[in-house]
Amino acid sequence: MTLLSVSGLTIHRRKRTILRDVSFSVGPGELIGLIGANGAGKTTLMRAVLGLLPAAGTSSLAALPQTARAQQAAWMPQAREVAWPVSVERLVALGRLPHLGTGQPIGTADRAAIESAIANMGLEPFRHRTATNLSGGELARVLIARTLAQDTPLVLADEPIAGLDPAHQIQTMRLFAGLAAAGRSAIVSIHDLGLAARHCTRLILLGEGRLVADGAPGDVLTPDNLTEHFNITAHFDRTAAGPIFQPLDVVRME
Amino acid sequence: MTRLMLILSGIVLALGAGALVIGPANAPYWDSLSALFVDDGTPLTLVMREIRLPRAILALAIGASLGMAGAAMQGYLRNPLADPGLIGVSSSAALGAVLAIQTGLAAAFAFGLPLAALAGAVLGVLLVLALAGPRGASITLILAGIVVSALAGALTSLVLNLSPNPFAASEIVFWMMGSLADRSMDHVWLALPLIGLGLVLLATLARGLEALTLGEDAAQALGVNLTRLRLTLVVGTAAVVGASTAVAGTIGFVGLVVPHLLRPFVGARPGALLWASALGGAAMLLAADILVRVVLPTKDLKLGVVTALVGAPLFLHLIYKTRRQMA
Incomplete structure (x- = not known):
């Protein structure tokens, strides 16, 4: 069973080709790290996969009707936008919208999904706080909880751990890994290659307007790929404490 | 939540009753109310049914229209300073009315003015929709609204500027201040269907506006059709604001202050x-x-003047409160 299949996806914006001929598929139980330098097209790819951007080629998600898609995949955009001073609880509850008919009130199943999302992100003490008064990292956790409350087989998150403290970064990656272990899947764009190497089951590397590599972290984070697409050298080791990846130096850019 | 609804409904009912019994006829309150329901053959029944009832119904419907359209516009644009006039419908309706007064259409035919105002509103909204395009971000809607408002405002000024008749010019100025005086049941029948339709359209936006709290991208991924939401918002707002302006002139501040306050x-x-x-x-x-009738009963105080006089200080207070929260 595949949760998502993308084939030959090509995205043009303002006459520039951002990504060309991207194909991959996502099965259940995967935590996929989407990596690449700034401007490699990570956000663009995720938005096109969701059907939020026009693209040539096919994405099984983009082909779905809007409500069905919202029940299949949750999306956490990079911009941490909250327009109104609503409570944390209300904000998390917005994730249940695709499961509710027009005018249908929140039911027991919805309540359970909201509670588990709040508990999973450690938001119990914030429940009644006003979302717009939270710190950036706290707000990020609330928005992740909102995405989890949508309770979809697939979660796409754009830099979900940017701005979190180390403990919450690890906790969030573990949470996504937990989703994968439970048979759901997540695609997260991420700049911290160390965390990506430790927690992701698979990495997809974007560079030069295409999908460069797709596979296990050890197969993607090769010295050649790092030099060519990130301009860095790094130390990568498998230890008893798990894989350890540490960027070392910048390769002179010509 | 339900408590708020009960409180607000109670206030509206009390004020509605107040609007029916307060007036220059100065009849006792109970006599007025009974004359409304039972035709007792006195002029009081005529006053109640032909003067006060349409006026109260219009105040209720137009107030509800401006309040809901303001809340919808603020929700869609995610900006507490948005107001229903933003998409240019009230200015283009006003232009239609002004042309009707200037050309004598308003005098020649009882519904010349409201129908011309409605025509202006329809043209204005079509122009806004054409300028904003079928899809796209909220910013294009704001810009299109500004263009249409500015154009309609300029043309209104041009009409006043070139008006050879000082009486028409003063009539235009007074009409633009907004009023519910001397409106008949015919005005109610003209405005009410459009206002009803618009309110129903706007009420369907609740879910989409909730999702928009998270931004346009997230709302779309939550299954909200933004193109349809924007079309419903524009058509709904145009219907309620166009109909309201057509029968009552331009009444400001209600759509801005009320959502902010609540x-x-x-x-x-x-x-x-x-x-x-x-x-x-x-x-x-x-x-x-009610204030218009109580404060200066002999001076024909205009409704739009009062809402602005009450609304501006209220809004200032809100800004001051926001500023304190920011500090």
Whole structure:
């Protein structure tokens, strides 16, 4: 069973080709790290996969009707936008919208999904706080909880751990890994290659307007790929404490 | 939540009753109310049914329209400073009315003015939709609205500027201040269907506006069709504001202040704010229309003047409160 299949996806914006001929598929139980330098097209790819951007080629998600898609995949955009001073609880509850008919009130199943999302992100003490008064990292956790409350087989998150403290970064990656272990899947764009190497089951590397590599972290984070697409050298080791990846130096850019 | 609805409904009912029994005829309150329901053959029944009832119904419907349209516009643009006039419908309706007064159409035919205003509103909204394009971000809608408002405002000024007749010019100026005086049941029948349709359209936006709290991208991924939402918003707003302006002139500040005032009471939820603002708007306009009759009964004080006089200080207070919260 595949949760998502993308084939030959090509995205043009303002006459520039951002990504060309991207194909991959996502099965259940995967935590996929989407990596690449700034401007490699990570956000663009995720938005096109969701059907939020026009693209040539096919994405099984983009082909779905809007409500069905919202029940299949949750999306956490990079911009941490909250327009109104609503409570944390209300904000998390917005994730249940695709499961509710027009005018249908929140039911027991919805309540359970909201509670588990709040508990999973450690938001119990914030429940009644006003979302717009939270710190950036706290707000990020609330928005992740909102995405989890949508309770979809697939979660796409754009830099979900940017701005979190180390403990919450690890906790969030573990949470996504937990989703994968439970048979759901997540695609997260991420700049911290160390965390990506430790927690992701698979990495997809974007560079030069295409999908460069797709596979296990050890197969993607090769010295050649790092030099060519990130301009860095790094130390990568498998230890008893798990894989350890540490960027070392910048390769002179010509 | 339901408590707020009960309180607001109670206020609206009380003010509605007040609007029916307060007036220059100075009849006892109970006699007035009974004359409304039972035709006792006195002029009081005529006063109640032909003068006060249409006036109260229009205040209620137009207030609800402006309140709900304001809440919808603020929710869609995610900006507490948005107001229903933003998409240019009230200015283009006003232009239609001004042309009707200037050309004598308003005098020649009883419904010349409201129909011309409605025609202006329809043209204005079509122009806004054409300029904003079928899809796209909210910013294009704001820009299109500004263009149409500015154009309609300039043409209105041009008509006043070139008006050879000082009486028409003063009539135009007074009409633009907004009023509910001397409106008949015919005005009610003209405006009510459009206002009803618009309110129903706007009420369907609740869910989409809730999702928009998270931004356009996230809302779309939550299954909200933004293209349809924007079209419903524009058509709904155009219907209620166009009909309101056509029968009552331009009444400002209600759509801006009421949602702002009620937002804290609904936990800032843009969906719940829709009906709350409809009730709040109805209450504010009923109260303003009572004030008009009580404060200067002989001077024909204009409704739009009162809402602005009450609304501006209220808004200043809100800005001051916001500033303190920011500090």
